[in-house]
Amino acid sequence: MARFVTQFGWAALVLFLFSCSVTAVQQTSGASDKEEVLKKAMSLIEGDMSNKLPIDGQRFRIDENVDEITLLFFREPGSKPLILIKPDGSKWYDSRYPTDQVTWYTDPNFDIIRIKNPQPGPWQAAGRIDEENKALVVSDIRFEADPLPEPLYQNEELKVEGRLYNGKEIVETARFRQTVTLDVLFISTNNADFDNFGATPVRVAQFLDNGRGHDERVGDGVFTGFFNLDVEPGQWMATYEMTTPLYERVFEFGPLVVKPLPVNFEVIESEAVEDDHQLKVTVNDEEIDPKSLVVNGETQFPNGEVRKFTFSQVDEFPYQVPIANLAFGKHLIDIDIFATTLNGREFEARLDDFSFIATEPPPPEPTAAEIAEQRRIEAERQREIKRQEREAKEKQAMMNLFIIVIVNVVIIAIVLFGLWWFKFRKKKTDKNDA
Numbered sequence: 001m002a003r004f005v006t007q008f009g010w011a012a013l014v015l016f017l018f019s020c021s022v023t024a025v026q027q028t029s030g031a032s033d034k035e036e037v038l039k040k041a042m043s044l045i046e047g048d049m050s051n052k053l054p055i056d057g058q059r060f061r062i063d064e065n066v067d068e069i070t071l072l073f074f075r076e077p078g079s080k081p082l083i084l085i086k087p088d089g090s091k092w093y094d095s096r097y098p099t100d101q102v103t104w105y106t107d108p109n110f111d112i113i114r115i116k117n118p119q120p121g122p123w124q125a126a127g128r129i130d131e132e133n134k135a136l137v138v139s140d141i142r143f144e145a146d147p148l149p150e151p152l153y154q155n156e157e158l159k160v161e162g163r164l165y166n167g168k169e170i171v172e173t174a175r176f177r178q179t180v181t182l183d184v185l186f187i188s189t190n191n192a193d194f195d196n197f198g199a200t201p202v203r204v205a206q207f208l209d210n211g212r213g214h215d216e217r218v219g220d221g222v223f224t225g226f227f228n229l230d231v232e233p234g235q236w237m238a239t240y241e242m243t244t245p246l247y248e249r250v251f252e253f254g255p256l257v258v259k260p261l262p263v264n265f266e267v268i269e270s271e272a273v274e275d276d277h278q279l280k281v282t283v284n285d286e287e288i289d290p291k292s293l294v295v296n297g298e299t300q301f302p303n304g305e306v307r308k309f310t311f312s313q314v315d316e317f318p319y320q321v322p323i324a325n326l327a328f329g330k331h332l333i334d335i336d337i338f339a340t341t342l343n344g345r346e347f348e349a350r351l352d353d354f355s356f357i358a359t360e361p362p363p364p365e366p367t368a369a370e371i372a373e374q375r376r377i378e379a380e381r382q383r384e385i386k387r388q389e390r391e392a393k394e395k396q397a398m399m400n401l402f403i404i405v406i407v408n409v410v411i412i413a414i415v416l417f418g419l420w421w422f423k424f425r426k427k428k429t430d431k432n433d434a
Helices: 034-041 174-178 368-433
Strands: 014-015 059-062 070-075 083-085 102-106 111-116 121-126 143-147 156-164 181-188 202-208 221-227 233-243 248-259 263-268 279-283 294-300 306-312 319-322 329-341 346-358
Touching: 121 156, 143 233, 156 202, 156 346, 181 221, 248 294, 248 368, 263 329, 263 346, 306 319
Parallel strands: none
Antiparallel strands: 014 070, 059 121, 070 111, 083 121, 102 111, 143 156, 156 221, 181 202, 181 233, 202 221, 233 248, 263 279, 279 319, 294 306, 294 329, 329 346
């Protein structure tokens, strides 16, 4: 590793061979108080002093043995990107530098600059660099996590711890740990002998050292990942992705086999409104000890009501859990499972998408008396229909007869009037002729 001139100063320079993630530092963008910015942007180095780089003002020296170096400068919030001044006096800016040799990433609060084959000698950084920060030299960064047990089970949840290493030493720098993003993906091995052949990658966990969730202590150097194996049974590779603003590193573990969950749940819907539904539970006694099974569940009913259930130390399976028949519609059931495998491993799993739809049962078959009554009512209805039809026909016949009579009377009246008018005109004509 490079040899550096060790002189104390006040400028903020951190040297990494591993560049840092943007996320943690971006959270300081809106801070107006310098003390708060410093607190969030960078913690003081806690590790071995041999990894610290004291500098003189804003000057530092790069040894001739350095092939590649990454510089991280924390600036005052909102300040402009800094300027690097080389030993020969030439300058590099965030918008003007040799792209074949330099990678430059600028954030509102810091600059990360990776340089290949840097010129040996004294360098300077010009800009509003933050004070009271120390420096760290990082060589070979890698992540090591606890080995995953085998076999794993579908929907299993497990806590896994890991650590960052700088060469052979554990990274103890709090700020350095906070700038690393560690995601875990399960990627199918595309083995045609397994059901997950051709499955898409699934993100199952993220390693954190923030003292939240399953991580026990913030900043203790132990990263904790809580795996949720909501994946298809089959053969997978566990892939750990370490992300930085400049590049990513990937560590693979496996192949690993994920087996179907050795506890099965099935709902037997009630056939009568007054009966409960039944949640039928079966176990694979070739994988787990049946008497070790503990189940906690919560049912959300279609009417909005929520009820919990639990059972343990069951003597015989299948085992049935009653579910009240409160309403028709979709029932959502969250289930937490705890059990011990036959080789003594404790495991837990969670089903949070288990559901069933309760449909309204058909009405019961009518009795003989009800059938006879229905027939009697139907016969009366048919007789009434025939009577109404008969009366309607009679009324229509009378109406037709009345119409015929009226038409005939009108016709006769017209004929008689015509004869009278003819005779009247004839007499008048004869009289006039006479």
